[in-house]
Amino acid sequence: MFLKSPFLAKKEGKNKKEDRFMKKLTALVLAATMAMTALTACGSKTEESAAAPASTEAAKEEGGKAAEGKEAKDASGLKVAAIFGGAINDGNWNETQYNGLKSIEEAGAEIAYMENISDTDAAEAARTYASEGFNLVYLTTNSYQDYCTPVAKDFPDTTFVQINGTIVDGNFISVRIADEEQGFLQGVAAALLSETGKVGFVGGQEINPIKLGSSGFQQGVDYVNSTYGLNVEATRINTGSFTDVNQAKETAISIIEGGADVISPMANDASVGIMEAGEEKGVMAVGCGLGQESSAPTATKIIIVKDVAIAIKSTFDAYAKGELNPTEVETYGANKGVVYATEWFGDVNDEAKTRLQETIDKMAKGEVEISLQ
Numbered sequence: 001m002f003l004k005s006p007f008l009a010k011k012e013g014k015n016k017k018e019d020r021f022m023k024k025l026t027a028l029v030l031a032a033t034m035a036m037t038a039l040t041a042c043g044s045k046t047e048e049s050a051a052a053p054a055s056t057e058a059a060k061e062e063g064g065k066a067a068e069g070k071e072a073k074d075a076s077g078l079k080v081a082a083i084f085g086g087a088i089n090d091g092n093w094n095e096t097q098y099n100g101l102k103s104i105e106e107a108g109a110e111i112a113y114m115e116n117i118s119d120t121d122a123a124e125a126a127r128t129y130a131s132e133g134f135n136l137v138y139l140t141t142n143s144y145q146d147y148c149t150p151v152a153k154d155f156p157d158t159t160f161v162q163i164n165g166t167i168v169d170g171n172f173i174s175v176r177i178a179d180e181e182q183g184f185l186q187g188v189a190a191a192l193l194s195e196t197g198k199v200g201f202v203g204g205q206e207i208n209p210i211k212l213g214s215s216g217f218q219q220g221v222d223y224v225n226s227t228y229g230l231n232v233e234a235t236r237i238n239t240g241s242f243t244d245v246n247q248a249k250e251t252a253i254s255i256i257e258g259g260a261d262v263i264s265p266m267a268n269d270a271s272v273g274i275m276e277a278g279e280e281k282g283v284m285a286v287g288c289g290l291g292q293e294s295s296a297p298t299a300t301k302i303i304i305v306k307d308v309a310i311a312i313k314s315t316f317d318a319y320a321k322g323e324l325n326p327t328e329v330e331t332y333g334a335n336k337g338v339v340y341a342t343e344w345f346g347d348v349n350d351e352a353k354t355r356l357q358e359t360i361d362k363m364a365k366g367e368v369e370i371s372l373q
Contacts, residue, residue, distance in 0.1 A: 075104075075107045075108035075109045075320050076108035076109065078108075078109040078110070078135045078136070078319075078320060079109065079110045079111075079112070079132075079133060079134040079135050079136075080101065080104050080109050080110070080111050080112075080134065080135065080136045080137075080138070080316060081111065081112045081113060081114075081129040081134045081136070081137045081138070082097065082098070082101045082111075082112075082113045082114075082137070082138040082140055082312075083113070083114050083117050083122055083125045083126060083129075083137065083138070083139055083140060083144065084097065084098070084113060084114065084115040084116070084117060084140050084141075085116070085117060085118075085119075085140060085141035085143070085144070086115065086116060086242070086268065086269070087115055087116060087269075088113070088115050090268055090269050091269075091271075091272075091289050091290075091291055091292070092268045092269065092271060092288070092289040093140075093141075093268055093308070094115065094140065094268075096306070096307055096308045096309050097138070097140045097163065097308045097309065097312055098113070099309040099312075100308060100309030100310070100311070100312025100313050100316075101113060101138070101312060103309060103312070103313045104312070104313060104316045107313075107316070107317075107320075109316070109320075112129065112134070119141075119143045119144060119147055120147065122139065122144040122147045122148055123147040123148050123150070123151050126139065126144075126148045126151045126160065127151050127154070127155070129158070130151065130154070130155035130158040131155070134158060135157075135158065135159065135319070136158070136159050136160075136161060136315075136316065136319055137158055137159070137160050137161070138161050138163065138312060139160060139161065139162045139163060139165070140163050141163065141164070142162070142163065142164035142165055142207070142208065142209065143207065144162065145162050145165045145166070145167060145174070148160060148162070148172075149167060149169070149172055152169075152170070152171050152172035153170075155171075156170070156171055157171075158171065159171045159172075159173065159319060159324065160172045160173070161173055161174075161175065161315050162174040162175075163175060163177065163308065163311070163312075164176055164177055164179075164208070164209055165329070166329060167329075168326055168327065168328055168329055173315075173324065173326055174329045175311050175315060175329065175330050175331075175332060176329050176330070176331045176332070177209070177306060177308055177311060177331075177332055177333075177338065178306075178331055178332065178333030178334070178338065178339055179209040179210070179212040179213045179216065179266075179306065180212040180213065180215060180216035180219075180370045180371075180372060181216065181306075181333045181334055181339040181363060181370065182213055182216065182266070182288065182304050182305075182306045182339050183201075183212065183213035183214060183215065183216025183217040183219075183220065183266065184216035184217065184219055184220040184223070184363070184368070184370050185220060185304045185339065185341060185356070185359065185360065185363070186201070186213075186216075186217050186220065186264045186266070186286050186288060186304045187199070187201070187216065187217035187218060187219065187220025187221040187222075187223075187224075187234065187264075188220040188221070188223060188224055188355075188356055188359050189220075189264075189286045189301070189302050189304065189341070189352075189356055190217075190220075190221065190232075190234075190262040190263075190264050190284075190286050191220065191221045191224035191225070191230060191232040191234075191262075192224055192228075192351075192352040192355055192356060193261075193262050193284050193286070193301055193348070193352055194232050194260075194261055194262045194284075195261055196259050196260065196261040197230070197231055197232050197233060198232070198233050198234075198235070198258070198259040198260040198261065199221060199232060199233070199234050199235075199260050199261070199262040199263070199264070200234070200235045200236070200237075200252065200255030200256065200258075200260040200262070200263045200264070201214055201217040201218075201234060201235070201236040201237070201263075201264050201265075201266070202236075202237055202238075202239065202248055202251050202252050202255070202263065202264075202265050202266070202267060202274045203236070203237070203238035203239070203265075203266045203267055204238065204239060204240070204241060204242040204248075204266065204267035204268055204270055204271075205238070205240055205241065205242055206238050206240060210238060210266055210267075211238075212372060213266045214236045214238060214266070215371065215372075215373070216370055217234060217236060217264065217266075218234050218236060219370055219371065221233075221234040223359070223368070224355075228355065235255050235258060235260060237251050237255065239251050239267065239270065241267075241270060242267055242268035242269055242270055243268075243269050243270060244270055244273075245269065245270050245272055245273035246273060247270070247273075248265070248267050248270035248271070248273035248274050248277075249273030249274065249276055249277045250273075250277075251274075252265075252273065252274040252277035252278065253277045253280075253281060256277060256278070256281045256283055257281075260283065261283045261284060262283060262284045262285070262286060262301075263275075263277060263278045263283060263284075263285050263286075263299075264285065264286040264287070264288065265285075265287065265288055265292075266288050271287070271288060271289060271292060272292070272295045275287060275292050275295040275296040275299065275300065276295050276296060278296050278299035278300075279295065279296035279297070279298060279299040282298075282299075283299060284299055284300075284301050285299040285300050285301065286300075286301060286302055286303070286304065287300055287302070287303035287304070288303065288304060288305075288306070289303065289305070290303060290305055290342065293345055297345075298346070300345050300346075301344060301345055301346060301348055302341055302342060302343075302344050302345065302348075302356075303341070303342045304339070304340075304341050304342075305339070305340055305341070305342060306338060306339050307337070307338050307339075307340070308332075308338065310332065310336065310337055310338050311332040311336075311338060314332075314336075333363075334360065334363045334364045335363075335364050335365075335366065339363075340360070341356065341360060
């Protein structure tokens with residue numbers, strides 16, 4: 001049984017900046033476009049509709065809070081902005097957060113956003129939105145934190161929400177997305193599928209979320225080995241780039257040529273190259289973003305999703321009801337419906353399906369321990 005993700009919207013087409021910001025921000029956007037940074041891991045593709053696994057009633061309840069769409073009071077009077085490190089149509093991390101922003105617009109709030117904003121330009125972008133009277137500003141990549149915390153002190157009437165941040169201080173709050181859970185389930189799925197006993201993981205930039213995802217992948221493989229008596233080996237390589245598709249593809253091919261028969265990405269835009277490598281080399285692939293099966297229709301067996309839109313909408317709803325006042329960083333993972341698996345693609349043995357679902361159920365209950373080291 002699977003639950004559908006609540007925030008998979010139709011792709012919007014080409015991005016349109018808010019007209020009234022264009023003149024003020026032209027120089028900023030031009031500079032930022034040249035310094036494009038796409039940070040952290042994979043998310044959901046807007047064109048596709050996917051299914052989350054049924055885990056426990058508790059997980060359904062927690063993960064479904066945003067899905068239930070509790071309309072915030074006076075949402076029509078709120079202004080919400082988001083600053084993205086990459087493109088909102090990347091099919092991964094940025095796009096899933098953009099879906100969350102669109103769900104806020106559907107609730108009646110006014111929204112605005114900037115994409116392809118570098119770390120060094122993030123503070124100016126945040127300051128611009130705050131000076132325009134925006135109530136909430138989402139900082140969608142963890143590397144913005146150090147640049148934007150001083151801005152929050154200058155604008156106490158604006159609440160800044162840092163995704164994958166570490167600080168909770170007054171009007172600057174952070175939420176953490178469980179990258180390690182996504183990586184763990186990718187590792188579990190890959191190990192359960194492998195026939196050669198060798199699997200591979202290709203990550204992007206060497207930032208903390210990707211490191212957590214890579215570590216989680218290894219721990220997932222180890223979990224399968226210890227739980228089911230297998231002996232699967234994992235090769236993990238981070239290329240250092242979220243945008244170099246060819247480099248990611250070549251890295252994946254090298255792992256496959258080393259004997260891996262399952263490959264799995266966590267590299268944002270570059271993930272397409274990793275999926276293509278699996279397709280061209282005739283091995284299996286475990287994706288990390290909805291729609292990736294289009295790049296590898298034969299290779300793709302399942303996709304492990306991290307739907308950050310749920311965290312975006314959940315924090316907005318809390319703010320609108322006057323309840324966004326955390327005292328510590330809150331984590332969004334399988335227990336809140338953020339990390340889940342799609343349906344299986346193609347012919348997959350029932351044993352692998354059952355074992356993955358058992359693992360997801362345990363994770364949602366908090367019965368699976370994953371080290372953050």
